[in-house]
Amino acid sequence: MNKIPNRQAICEVLMKHAETDKDIVVLCSDSRGSASLTPFANAYPEQFVEMGIAEQDLVSVSAGLAKCGKKAFAASPACFLSTRSYEQAKIDCAYSNTNVKLIGISGGVSYGALGMSHHSAQDIAAMAAIPNMRVYLPSDRFQTAKLVEALLTDEKPAYIRVGRNAVEDIYSEENTPFEMDKATVLSEGTDVLLVACGEMVRPALDAAAMLKEEGISAGLLDMYCVKPLDKEGLVEAAKKAKVVISIEEHAPFGGLGSMVSQVVGAECPRKVVPMSLPDAPVITGTSKEVFDYYGLNAEGIAAKAKELLK
Numbered sequence: 001m002n003k004i005p006n007r008q009a010i011c012e013v014l015m016k017h018a019e020t021d022k023d024i025v026v027l028c029s030d031s032r033g034s035a036s037l038t039p040f041a042n043a044y045p046e047q048f049v050e051m052g053i054a055e056q057d058l059v060s061v062s063a064g065l066a067k068c069g070k071k072a073f074a075a076s077p078a079c080f081l082s083t084r085s086y087e088q089a090k091i092d093c094a095y096s097n098t099n100v101k102l103i104g105i106s107g108g109v110s111y112g113a114l115g116m117s118h119h120s121a122q123d124i125a126a127m128a129a130i131p132n133m134r135v136y137l138p139s140d141r142f143q144t145a146k147l148v149e150a151l152l153t154d155e156k157p158a159y160i161r162v163g164r165n166a167v168e169d170i171y172s173e174e175n176t177p178f179e180m181d182k183a184t185v186l187s188e189g190t191d192v193l194l195v196a197c198g199e200m201v202r203p204a205l206d207a208a209a210m211l212k213e214e215g216i217s218a219g220l221l222d223m224y225c226v227k228p229l230d231k232e233g234l235v236e237a238a239k240k241a242k243v244v245i246s247i248e249e250h251a252p253f254g255g256l257g258s259m260v261s262q263v264v265g266a267e268c269p270r271k272v273v274p275m276s277l278p279d280a281p282v283i284t285g286t287s288k289e290v291f292d293y294y295g296l297n298a299e300g301i302a303a304k305a306k307e308l309l310k
Contacts, residue, residue, distance in 0.1 A: 006162035008036040009141040035075040055085040063092035078104025082123035094132040099155040108249035110164030125254025134158040135227040137198035146178040183230040189219030193241035206298035
């Protein structure tokens with residue numbers, strides 16, 4: 001069972017490149033431990049800035065460093081980064097088109113028992129609504145590493161959301177198909193298409209396997225690139241299916257489900273059913289307990305698919 005969270009994968013990639021690329025700078029808001037970035041801070045103190053609990057300053061200073069030619073990676077809990085520093089993300093990063101990569105750690109319901117104040121169920125919608133801001137939710141440590149490697153080669157702003165805990169591997173070190181801003185096809189199907197992002201890819205993959213055992217053909221897209229959404233890949237897969245289900249660790253409005261519905265409705269009309277967190281304060285508990293409660297697990301996804309295909 002994998003014990004390496006996606007946040008650690010980010011640190012490992014940044015450390016590998018920081019040795020030779022002194023323009024890489026990492027900033028934290030009293031969150032180096034939570035972000036698994038302590039090793040980076042210890043190894044490259046001259047390329048690390050601790051801002052303290054000041055998310056707005058974190059983003060603005062990152063943008064200033066980017067304007068000076070630095071490759072800024074700003075890490076903070078997703079619940080705070082996407083709300084407290086929203087104006088700075090909008091103006092200093094996106095509007096100014098600066099090379100700042102915002103890393104939302106402990107996204108979704110990762111903070112579990114801490115409740116709604118620490119949940120980030122609105123961040124996809126908020127960040128995706130900002131022009132020039134890209135939004136990524138990698139599904140496992142290997143895809144996370146590939147994504148960070150790719151982001152190091154461009155100079156555009158982006159928001160990357162990762163969870164707190166390690167997730168079961170989807171890919172492997174030897175086999176991680178990755179193309180920037182293109183969804184990964186994990187299976188093809190003619191009955192139902194599952195479109196998932198982030199930590200929801202694993203239960204969707206398991207659901208597809210369960211459905212296959214019952215003779216139901218399920219396609220699955222790992223839509224790590226929520227914005228820009230891979231419209232071409234989505235339409236191609238949706239055309240083959242009878243119904244489409246989106247699965248996300250997010251509120252029901254403005255996230256992956258909304259984007260999938262817009263594209264499928266316009267390009268190849270199919271019934272699109274979103275599976276998400278509710279439009280209400282989420283129950284407290286571990287991520288698994290929350291997912292199980294709301295049916296965001298393999299059994300719940302498979303059951304929804306069978307219900308829609310009756």
